[in-house]
Each structure stands twice: as C-alpha cells, then as structure tokens.
Amino acid sequence: MEPRDPVILLIDPANSRNGRRYKTAVHDLGFGVVSVSTNASSSVATVPAHTDGEMSFRVSDVDDAVRQVGEAGLNPRAVVPARGSTVHVADEIAARLGxxxxxxxxxxxxxxxxxxRARAVQTGVRVPEFRMVRSPGAVVEAARDIGFPVILKQTMGSGSYGVTVVSDAAALNEATEALKVDRHDQPxxxxxxxxxxxxxEYAVNVFSAGGEHRLVDIWEYRQPDGRDYDFPLWDIIQIDGDHPDYLPVEQFVKQALDAFGIRHGPSHIEVKCGDDGDDVYLIELAPRFSGGPAVPMWTRHSDLRPFHDAVECYLGRRPRMIDGDHGFRAVLGSVVIRNDEAPGTLVAMRGLDELRALPGVADVLVEFQPGDHVPITNHNMCIPVSASVxxxxxATVLRTIAAAREAVRVEIAPDAACLAT
Structure with a gap:
C-alpha cells in the first residue's frame, strides 16, 4: 500500500465473522484495507501496526480516528462497519471524513x-405501546399500566438476551429479578x-444505496404452537410476494429506514403483523447484516455478492443488486433445535449424522458437547443445534425442517433444583 492509494476503513473487523469476508470484497474491488479497532470493541486484542501488509490501528474515539487517518496520510473512500455493535461509530467517522x-x-x-421507540413515535413509525424505566419498581408500575401480557427488554441487549414475556402480575417480580444484570454480569x-x-413475526433484509432501499428477502419466524413467546427462533423460512403480509411489510420497512436515516448498506429489521388487524409494528432495526444463516445462504443460492454489494453501497455507488434480479435458485430456511424443558447437563446429542445427511440441509451448528451445562434456550447464544435448510x-423446505426435528434428539439430565420442583 502506497501513500495516497485509495483505501477503505474497515471498522472492528477482528473477532467478527464478517471481517475477513469484507476484506476479500474490498480487495476484489481494487482498494486497500485499513483496519480500525475502536475502544467500543472491548473484545479485540491489541492490533499491530501492520498485518499481512495491511495497515491497522487502534483508536480511542471518533476524534482519534480522524486524527490518525490524517496523520497517516490516508486516502479513504469509504467507512465500512464489520461489527454490528459499532455501526454507530462507523457512521460518525464517515460523517467527519465527508x-x-x-x-x-x-x-x-x-x-x-x-x-x-421514541424516534419511531416522533416519525409516525408504528411501535407497540411502551415505557422506558430505570428501576425494578418502575418496571412493575409500567407493566400494570400497559396491561398484560408485556415483554421486558434490556435497552442495549442483542440476540434476544434479557428479553422476557410476562403474562400476568404473578410472574412479574420473578422476571424483573432475573433482569438485573446483563450477559456480562453488569448491572x-x-x-x-x-x-x-x-x-x-418477520425478519426483513434490505440494502440501501443513496437512500433508495431494495428488499432482498423476508423470513417468517414460525413457532411450535400458539403460546406467547420471547425467543422467536424455531422454524424460519422465506416468504414470497404472494404472501399477504409481503407487500405491507416491505412498505412499512422502507418507511422505517427513511425515518431512521439509513441511506447506505445492509439492514436487518424485525417486525410483527398483529392478529388484531393488518397493522405492522417495528420490533427491532439495525443497519447491519442478519446474524443468522441468511447471508452465507445468499452466496450459495442466489446471484447476490453480499459483502461486495455492501462495500459498493458504502462507497456511494449503486450496486447491480439494487435494480437487477437477485437470482434466487432455492427457497431458504433454518431449523433451530431448542432446549425448552429445563436447564441441565447434556448427556448425548443423537442424530447429528442423520441431520447432516438429509438432502437440503447445510451448515449444521452444534453449540454444546456432552458434559456441558445447557440452559433453557432463551437467546441466540444458547441454541443446542441449528442448521440451514x-x-x-x-413445501419441500418445510418437510425438510420437519425431518430435521425428527432426526435430532438432545438428551439432557435436568439440574437437581429442577427435579426438586
């Protein structure tokens, strides 16, 4: 890399599953990579000045990033966030660099x-009635005011961690007690x-280029029964344009993207269509790729080049996927094998070979080994088994998902405390 060569700043690529894929895309598009590790990415180890011929540096904040870019004489053409948790930092750096x-x-x-939620209300994007509170006592008061059932969430949580649906007042105190610390044991x-x-409930994936939004796909979260839930992942499958919710969801999501100032790059949005009418509600919105199986499946079963397309968007260009056909050659889905019974010790995981051998199954992920403690599956980081389908x-995908569930048996010895009750 020579001084003043055009480069792309890749924000927090270390310890991100997308970091290497973004680097490959940047190089394929003819740019050098400068890896920037931010203070907000606490899990990243100290980064050497150069790695494999690429410049890397650590910054303490946005001001420090702008200063170091200037002092290094870099010629940045785009700022690309590799980690969802620091997308906001990338946006600030990009704005400061023009x-x-x-x-x-x-x-x-x-x-x-x-x-x-506050921004949604301000801009007319429909969200469920809510309260933001700062004490357990206020949680109780807010829940009673809104009316049961309610769902409690940490305001900075992700992957459904710390999300609890509460059906009545009797369950409220227990739920509030369990939400006093986050996954890092911080209050x-x-x-x-x-x-x-x-x-x-649906997960919606969109690319934006210069403020124009192109829907990639919509995934339906299917549940095993009609009970209220706080963890959405069970059976997941794409819906198409013939589905009655497809067009309303697409229109709603594009309105939300505009309301939240999203003009460039990929976005992942979760919405619900209420049973009491045709209303669509915003549940979550993030200007990043889906954390699930969608992106790697796109690369195998469509004409999309997700990371190349994303870099083009961040460069201010208009990638072909904004206007062209995405060329999907299959319907995509996912199966999530949960532990819904009781926490305990994993005795055995049976049927994995049968699962991997099923036609239409790929990317089998196993989170636990025999002897591991397996909690109730209530967030993305404690799923015993999952697979792309x-x-x-x-109809074929749904049959394969059902066959996958029949193939796998997760044997767990419940904790003594659970047996006592």
Whole structure:
C-alpha cells in the first residue's frame, strides 16, 4: 500500500465473522484495507501496526480516528462497519471524513431500544405501546399500566438476551429479578416495558444505496404452537410476494429506514403483523447484516455478492443488486433445535449424522458437547443445534425442517433444583 492509494476503513473487523469476508470484497474491488479497532470493541486484542501488509490501528474515539487517518496520510473512500455493535461509530467517522454513511445524529436511535421507540413515535413509525424505566419498581408500575401480557427488554441487549414475556402480575417480580444484570454480569440501569403483540413475526433484509432501499428477502419466524413467546427462533423460512403480509411489510420497512436515516448498506429489521388487524409494528432495526444463516445462504443460492454489494453501497455507488434480479435458485430456511424443558447437563446429542445427511440441509451448528451445562434456550447464544435448510419450494423446505426435528434428539439430565420442583 502506497501513500495516497485509495483505501477503505474497515471498522472492528477482528473477532467478527464478517471481517475477513469484507476484506476479500474490498480487495476484489481494487482498494486497500485499513483496519480500525475502536475502544467500543472491548473484545479485540491489541492490533499491530501492520498485518499481512495491511495497515491497522487502534483508536480511542471518533476524534482519534480522524486524527490518525490524517496523520497517516490516508486516502479513504469509504467507512465500512464489520461489527454490528459499532455501526454507530462507523457512521460518525464517515460523517467527519465527508464520506457516505448513515445519519450519525440518529445512531443512538438505531442502537438503543428505548431511543428507537421514541424516534419511531416522533416519525409516525408504528411501535407497540411502551415505557422506558430505570428501576425494578418502575418496571412493575409500567407493566400494570400497559396491561398484560408485556415483554421486558434490556435497552442495549442483542440476540434476544434479557428479553422476557410476562403474562400476568404473578410472574412479574420473578422476571424483573432475573433482569438485573446483563450477559456480562453488569448491572442494568434501564429497561423497556412494551405491550406484547400477538401475531406473525418477520425478519426483513434490505440494502440501501443513496437512500433508495431494495428488499432482498423476508423470513417468517414460525413457532411450535400458539403460546406467547420471547425467543422467536424455531422454524424460519422465506416468504414470497404472494404472501399477504409481503407487500405491507416491505412498505412499512422502507418507511422505517427513511425515518431512521439509513441511506447506505445492509439492514436487518424485525417486525410483527398483529392478529388484531393488518397493522405492522417495528420490533427491532439495525443497519447491519442478519446474524443468522441468511447471508452465507445468499452466496450459495442466489446471484447476490453480499459483502461486495455492501462495500459498493458504502462507497456511494449503486450496486447491480439494487435494480437487477437477485437470482434466487432455492427457497431458504433454518431449523433451530431448542432446549425448552429445563436447564441441565447434556448427556448425548443423537442424530447429528442423520441431520447432516438429509438432502437440503447445510451448515449444521452444534453449540454444546456432552458434559456441558445447557440452559433453557432463551437467546441466540444458547441454541443446542441449528442448521440451514434449502429446497426448490416452500413445501419441500418445510418437510425438510420437519425431518430435521425428527432426526435430532438432545438428551439432557435436568439440574437437581429442577427435579426438586
């Protein structure tokens, strides 16, 4: 890399599963990579000045990033966030450098659940009735005011961690007690209390280029029964344009992206369509790729080049996927084998070979080994088994998902405390 060569700043690529893929895309597009590790990415180890011929440096904040870019004589053409947790930092750096990015003034609204709801109300984006509170006692008061069932959320949580649906007052105190610390055992100082919406839930993936939004796909979260839930992943499958919720969801999501100042790059949005009418509600919004199986499946079963397309968007260009056909050659889905019974010790995981041998099954992920403690599956980081599923049509994918569930048996010895009750 020579001085003044055009480069792309890749924010927090270390310890990100997307970091290497973004680097490959950047190089394929003819740019050098400069890896920037931010203070907000605490899990990243100290980065050497150069790695494999690429410049890397650590910054303490946005001001420090801008200063170091200037002092190094770099010629940045884009700022690309590799980690979802620091997308807001990338937006601020891009704005300071005069490069394409999403509105930095709305970064907090795209990151914090309470600020997200406040922005939605301000801009007419429909959200469930909610309260943001700062004490366990206020959680109780807010829940009673809104009316049961409610769903409690940490305002800075992710992957469904710290999300609990509460059906009545009797369960409220227990739920509140369990939400006093986050997954890093740090005290929680604010909670979102929200009306629980009964209905169909969808994950929506979109690319934006210069403020124009192109829907990639919509995935339906299917549940095993009609009970209220706080963890959405069970059976997941794409819906198509013939589905009655497809067009309303697409229109709603594009409205939300505009309201939250998203103009460039990929976004992942979760919405619910209420059973009490045709209303669509915003549940979550993030200017990043889906954390599930969608992106790697796109690369195998469509004409999309997700990371190349994303870099093009951050460069302020208009990738072909904004206007062209995405060329999907299969219907995509996923199966999630949960532990819904009781926490305990894993005795055996049976049927994995049969699962891997099923036609239309790929990317089998196993989180636990015999002897490991397996909690109740209530967030993305404690799923015993999951797999990507694909097929020529929706009916085939649903049959494969059912066959996958029949194949796998997770044997868990419940904790003594659970047996005692």
């Amino acid at each position: 490069l394409p990015g999403n509105d930095p003034a709305l970064g907090w609204a795209r990151r914090n659940k309470a600020a997200m 929680i100082t604010e909670w979102l209390v929200e009306r629980y919406v009964r209905g169909r 694909y097929g020529p049509d929706r």
